[in-house]
Amino acid sequence: xIAVGALLHAKHLSRSPLEIAxxxxxxxxxxxxxxxxxxxxxxxxxxxDAAVGAGMMGVWSSVxxxxxxxxxxxxxxxxxxxxxLAPRRPALVLVPITLxxxxxxxxxxxxxxxWGRLLYGIRLDFAHPVAFAVVAPACILSLGLFGLxxxxxxxxxxxxxxxxxxLEYPVWLVSGMLVPITVLPGxxxxxxxxxxxxxxxxxxxxxxxGGPVWPSAALCVGIxxxxxxxxxxxxxxxxxRARASATLALA
Amino acid sequence: xGIAVEAEDLRRTYRSRTGWARARRTEVDAVRGISFSIExxxxxxxxxxxxxxxxxxxxxxxxxxxxxxxxxxxCGYDVVADTREVRRRIGYVFGGDRGLxxxxxxxxxxxxxxxxxxxxxxxxxxxxGELLDLVRLTGRERERVEGYSRGMRQRLHIARGLLxxxxxxxxxxxxxxxxxxxxxxLRGAVADLAxxxxxxxxxxxxxxxxxELCDRIAVIADGAIQALGTPAxxxxxxxxxxxxxxxxxxxxxVAIVQPS
Ligand SMILES: Nc1ncnc2c1ncn2[C@@H]1O[C@H](COP(=O)(O)OP(=O)(O)O)[C@@H](O)[C@H]1O
Ligand SMILES: [Mg+2]
Numbered sequence: 001x002i003a004v005g006a007l008l009h010a011k012h013l014s015r016s017p018l019e020i021a022x023x024x025x026x027x028x029x030x031x032x033x034x035x036x037x038x039x040x041x042x043x044x045x046x047x048x049d050a051a052v053g054a055g056m057m058g059v060w061s062s063v064x065x066x067x068x069x070x071x072x073x074x075x076x077x078x079x080x081x082x083x084x085l086a087p088r089r090p091a092l093v094l095v096p097i098t099l100x101x102x103x104x105x106x107x108x109x110x111x112x113x114x115w116g117r118l119l120y121g122i123r124l125d126f127a128h129p130v131a132f133a134v135v136a137p138a139c140i141l142s143l144g145l146f147g148l149x150x151x152x153x154x155x156x157x158x159x160x161x162x163x164x165x166x167l168e169y170p171v172w173l174v175s176g177m178l179v180p181i182t183v184l185p186g187x188x189x190x191x192x193x194x195x196x197x198x199x200x201x202x203x204x205x206x207x208x209x210g211g212p213v214w215p216s217a218a219l220c221v222g223i224x225x226x227x228x229x230x231x232x233x234x235x236x237x238x239x240x241r242a243r244a245s246a247t248l249a250l251a
Numbered sequence: 252x253g254i255a256v257e258a259e260d261l262r263r264t265y266r267s268r269t270g271w272a273r274a275r276r277t278e279v280d281a282v283r284g285i286s287f288s289i290e291x292x293x294x295x296x297x298x299x300x301x302x303x304x305x306x307x308x309x310x311x312x313x314x315x316x317x318x319x320x321x322x323x324x325x326c327g328y329d330v331v332a333d334t335r336e337v338r339r340r341i342g343y344v345f346g347g348d349r350g351l352x353x354x355x356x357x358x359x360x361x362x363x364x365x366x367x368x369x370x371x372x373x374x375x376x377x378x379x380g381e382l383l384d385l386v387r388l389t390g391r392e393r394e395r396v397e398g399y400s401r402g403m404r405q406r407l408h409i410a411r412g413l414l415x416x417x418x419x420x421x422x423x424x425x426x427x428x429x430x431x432x433x434x435x436x437l438r439g440a441v442a443d444l445a446x447x448x449x450x451x452x453x454x455x456x457x458x459x460x461x462x463e464l465c466d467r468i469a470v471i472a473d474g475a476i477q478a479l480g481t482p483a484x485x486x487x488x489x490x491x492x493x494x495x496x497x498x499x500x501x502x503x504x505v506a507i508v509q510p511s
Contacts, residue, residue, distance in 0.1 A: 001366045008355060008363045015354035015395075078349030081315055082411075086367035087338040093367065244317045246265055 001088075005096025006144075010103045013066065019104065026061075027111035028119070030054035034112075035120045048124065051116035052204050053177040058108020059140055060177070060197055061168055066101025067147025068154040068164045070094060071238075081248045090239040091148060091232035098147030102140045109136065132207035135217045139200035142224025146196045149227040152234035155242075177201045196223040254324075255419050255450035256289040256312060261321035263307050281307040283474040284321070289452060289467075291418075294445040296465035297454045300508055304474040305454040306345075309421050312452070313343050326418055342417035346427035348404040351396045357383075357407050358392040361414065368415040382410035385440060402433040409440070419450045426455060438464055458501040468500075470507045478507045 013019055034050035071094070074080035083093050116122040126132045157163060174188045175197035184192075192198040199220035206213040242248045263282040268274045282304040289295040297305045310316040312323050314334045322329065328336040352360050358379065365375045383389045386406035396404065405425065412420065422441065426434045434457075442464060445451050455461055461468055462482045469479045478485060482500055489498035489506045 001369070004366045005363060008352075008359055011359065012352050012354050077352070079352065082343075082350050082364070083367060085313065085315065085338055085343055086364070087335045087369070088367060240317075243315060246316055248315055 002092070002096050002099070006099040006103060009097050009100035013100055013104050014107075023104070023107055023111065026058060027055070027108055028115050030058060030108070031112045031115040031119060035116065035122070046209065047116065047120065047122045048126070048208050049205055051112050051122055052109065052208050053201060055109030055112040056139075056175075056177045056197070056201050056204060057172045058112065059102060059105035059143055059200075060171060060175075062101050062105030062108065063098070063143045063147040064150065064164055064168055064171070066104070067098040067144070068150045070097045070101070070147070070151045071155045075248070078249070084239060084242075084248055089232065090235040091228070094151055094235060095145070095148050095228070098151055099141060099144035101147055102144030105143070106137075106140050109140075126208050127210035128207045128213055131213045132204065135203045135207050135213060138217055139196075139203055139220050142196050142220045143200060145224035145228040145231075148231035149234065150231075152231045152238055155238055156234070171195065171197055174198070175201050176205075194223070196220050196227065199223065253291045254288050255291040255293070255326060256295075256452060257324045258288070258308070258312065259286050259322045261285045261308065261311055261323055262319045263304075263311055263316060264319045281474055282311070285471065285474070285476055286321075287469055287476065287479060289419075289450055291450055292445065292448045293466045294441070294451045294453065294464055296461040296468040297452065297471060298456075298458075298461055298468055298504060299454075299471040299477075303471045305471060306423055307474075308471070309343075309423050309452065309454065313341055313421050314338055315343075339415070340418045342412035342415070342420045344408050344412040344420070344422050344425050346405065346424035348401050348428075351404060351407060351411075353397040354395060356393050356395055357388055357399070357403075360396060360407060361392075361411060364411050365414050370414055378414060379410075382413055385413075386410045387436070402429050405429050405437075406433070409437070413444075417449065419452070420444065422451060422453045424454055424456065426457060426460060434460070458499065458504055462500040470504060472508045478503075 031051055031054060034054040035047060037050065071080065074083065074097070084090065086093055113124065117124060154163070174184065174192045175195050176184070176192065177197070199216045203213055203216035203220055205211070206216060261282055262280070262284055265279045265281055267277055285304070285308055297308065299305050307316065311318045312325060312330060314330050314337050317331055324330065325337045326340045330337050352363070355363070361379045361382070362375065365379060370378055380389075383392050386409055388403060388406055388410065391403065396407065399407065405428070409425065426437055429437060438460060441451060441453065453461070453464065465482060467479065467481055468485060470477045470485070478488065485503040486498050486500055489503040492498065492506055493502045
């Protein structure tokens with residue numbers, strides 16, 4: 001159910017004209033950004049890292065905006081009532097949607113790599129190609145699970161959109177998607193350690209540039225699963241509250 | 252036979268905050284103590300003016316809204332305490348063209364909801380095929396829903412509501428905006444379902460539709476039941492008010508919601 005649901009939601013998302021426009025432009029911008037940031041820093045050999053990091057930023061943006069707004073979007077489409085009416089736990093109904101936002105974000109990684117290769121001649125020499133092929137999907141799905149927690153908390157917050165906007169860049173930075181965490185101020189450390197994005201970025205960096213890969217990937221998946229459990233509890237509460245306050249439909 | 256739907260003194264108050272700078276609380280008593288029961292296999296009509304509380308009543312029965320007070324059971328399960336058991340047994344179709352995934356095909360929409368409702372994968376194909384035939388969308392199922400006409404969307408909604416063979420079907424103005432030919436086919440399909448043992452709760456603004464289909468009808472206004480009976484019983488109430496001709500259900504309806 002989850003797999004079919006996620007694929008169908010990904011299909012629905014990927015057919016949105018806005019989504020298509022964004023996904024054509026953003027990877028090019030990101031590849032360019034990554035390349036120039038690193039060239040100016042004189043780290044020409046880390047270009048592949050940078051491209052993968054930029055792709056991860058794309059996944060994160062997709063999860064943040066897609067999952068954060070998942071419930072609101074379903075409400076606007078009038079489909080929220082219909083899916084909540086299914087005899088399933090609310091989390092099971094919503095997790096295909098948040099996974100779908102991560103899946104459509106995957107395209108950002110592929111496209112950023114492709115543009116990096118075409119425009120800037122980045123060589124796709126992965127240190128652990130097999131590990132990359134396993135870890136990238138695992139990390140992406142973990143971010144989708146993290147999305148479930150976002151989906152639940154965002155409906156509980158009144159100014160969710162403003163929050164989403166303010167979270168986009170800090171998380172890119174704090175998780176070390178572009179610059180290594182070591183150059184960031186110390187207080188961001190614990191914050192970064194709790195975010196699955198940090199471990200996802202690190203696992204992918206280790207897979208491209210060399211490193212132990214698996215511990216970071218395992219942490220990413222672990223945090224993703226924890227978020228899913230928390231998100232599931234929160235969603236059960238959210239669903240009940242929505243039925244009491246009549247907010248499942250667009251009033 | 253047994254009771255399929257049971258409502259006991261259902262009430263629902265909507266509380267909302269209006270205004271932005273100076274929040275004001277408004278309260279609407281949408282349903283003020285409604286009680287009725289529907290036999291298994293019965294086709295029960297709910298008539299009433301806009302804002303009477305029909306949709307609110309249906310949503311309390313189908314678990315989308317928690318009643319402010321009162322109790323309701325569907326197939327013996329409490330709508331608040333045994334939500335999931337109720338949801339397994341009910342279908343819900345509302346009028347209008349929202350509530351579908353526009354950028355997916357009709358077939359993908361049905362596949363998705365078949366998954367959500369846990370229709371076993373081996374059965375899905377056959378079940379979806381049957382329903383597409385029933386609502387006459389066979390041949391169009393691979394087109395995106397955004398290209399469907401209003402009537403087609405409505406028919407897709409109905410197919411979706413029947414995927415899991417519900418015991419009780421809630422139809423909230425299913426014929427709204429549907430052309431006369433399609434509306435007649437819709438009535439035929441609803442009558443067939445009821446004949447096959449499905450319990451149906453139907454709201455509509457078309458008196459002829461209600462008269463033709465319903466075993467019993469409740470007329471509600473201002474959140475309360477004003478009259479309840481078979482179409483013949485309701486018509487009989489209007490006797491003498493319309494001169495010498497046979498009173499229609501519409502005459503009875505007008506007499507009930509607009510007493511002179
Ligand atoms: N979500 C809501 N919030 C506040 N008031 C509502 C809401 N939904 C319906 N109402 C009000 O409750 C009353 C009954 O509405 P409804 O049940 O939709 O009537 P009907 O379906 O018979 O037209 C109306 O006065 C309507 O304005
Ligand atoms: Mg209504």
